[in-house]
Amino acid sequence: MPLSLADLTRVKGPASEAVLKEELEETGLERGFVLGVMKDRLKVMREAIERGLKSDAPSVAGMVGWNAKTLWEAADPLEAPLLKRVQAYAMAVNEENARMGRIVAAPTAGSAGTVPGALFGVADHLGLPDEKLVMPLVLAAGVAKIISRQVYIAGATGGCQAEIGASAAMAAAAVTELLGGSAEASVHAAALALQNTLGLVCDPVGGYVEVPCVMRNGFFSVHAVSAAQQALAGIRSFIPPDEVVLALAKIGRLLPPELKETGKGGLACTPTARRVVAELRGEEAECEDS
DSSP, rough: OOOOHHHHHHSOOHHHHHHHHHHHHOOOOOHHHHHHHHHHHHHHHHHHHHHHHHHHOOSSSSSOHHHHHHHHHHHOOOOOOHHHHHHHHHHHHHHHTTTOOOOOOOOTTTTTTTTHHHHHHHHHHHHHOGGGHHHHHHHHHHHHHHHHSSSSSHHHHHHHHHHHHHHHHHHHHHHHTTTTOOHHHHHHHHHHHHHHTTTBBBOGGOOSSSHHHHHHHHHHHHHHHHHHHHHHHOOEEEOHHHHHHHHHHHHHHOOOOOGTTTTSGGGSSSSHHHHHHHHHSSOOOOOOOO
């Protein structure tokens, strides 16, 4: 039987080992090969962060492109370097995506910044080497795999909760394992992150993965770290993790099409968004109330 989140909570030792074991059994691949692929993915993530923090080149539609660099170079009045780092890293990746740069879809392009933002942000804050991130990234992939068995991880299917929710759950589990949390704690971190994204709509302005997507990754990378912190403190999801995933799938089916990546509702149909779409395309946005 495929692994469930409940199965992972009962694992003795890191949850990532159970995820890796299932992957090797299903694919017949060698352990070294899979871990090598994960190292390559981490390298691409790291490079996207570095490029994104240095660039203020505008995105394809011109709505973003300078935000990560602006935040990274700004003063920190809160004196919260971890908070600033995690957000800037996540936004850097998504602005690279918006410039058509090379990123890792984790699990999608629109939610690509959350996992590297949280994982690299925490690791760099603590001075941990990238090698320590390989198995946490394996766990992140395993969490996404389990979620994908219940709902397509796409804004067009389940709203942004299916994309950013999944990425936040992945990141929360990965950060928890990175910091020495048990398998149970890692899974509950994922559940805590996921349940607090339920109902989030997908309403990108003009259909571009720019607004609100870039900032949303910044916010939810912090959300993932918060979930990890709670789980490491011993807090557990009252609703069992697998039931949280089922709730996500059900809510996704209940969301109207206008709020699932169609650009026909939400932020995509505000007056400013309509003006931007008209300027970019020379035509009005197709909004439900028009």
